[in-house]
Structures are given as structure tokens and as C-alpha cells.
Amino acid sequence: MPWEDIEVAIQTGELDGVCWSGATEVYTVGWADINKYYLTNNISGAWAGSYFANTEKWNAVPDHLKQLFKLAMDSSHYYRQHWYWWGGEAHYRTTGGSWN
Structure with a gap:
């Protein structure tokens, strides 16, 4: 389903939920x-922090x-921490609502 159709699909009951984001x-x-409701379990894969490669x-x-590559992953982890704690994710998970 296209991203832009999800809101209407939820409102009309076509979708019961979405596994997409934080x-x-x-x-x-x-x-x-x-x-x-909002589930806080990590099922979307976003910011999972794990990267796998074939050993050979x-x-x-x-x-x-x-x-x-390792430096890029460390930077990504820092960005994720910044986004989570100062970018709003922790706020929304604990209090909900808007920043207003």
C-alpha cells in the first residue's frame, strides 16, 4: 500500500495497524x-543497529x-541516540501528544 494511502486505510478499517516507524x-x-495504541517493540527494523555480512x-x-564502515556505523549509532533522546522519540514514547 502506498504510504500516502495509509491514513485513510486506517480510518476506514482497511488496515488494522501499521509496522513502519518510530x-x-x-x-x-x-x-x-x-x-x-502504539507498540514500542522493535519490529519495524528502523534503527535496529545490527549489520550483517557474509564472513567470506x-x-x-x-x-x-x-x-x-565501522566509523560510519559508529556515527549512525550516535545519530540514532541523538534522534532518540533529543529528537523526540523518548518524549513521544513516554508522554505522547505534541510538542506544543
């Missing part, structure tokens, strides 16, 4: 206004590129 996005796009293929990657 609380920040749910409030930002307005889905919090049309749903009674990973071993073939040059060391400098492995280091670059």
Missing part, C-alpha cells in the same frame, strides 16, 4: 491522532574500507 514519525505524520565476503574487504 513514535516520532507516527506523531509527525498524524497517525497518532487516528490510532488508539567481509574478509575480502580491504582493511581501510572495513575501518571506514
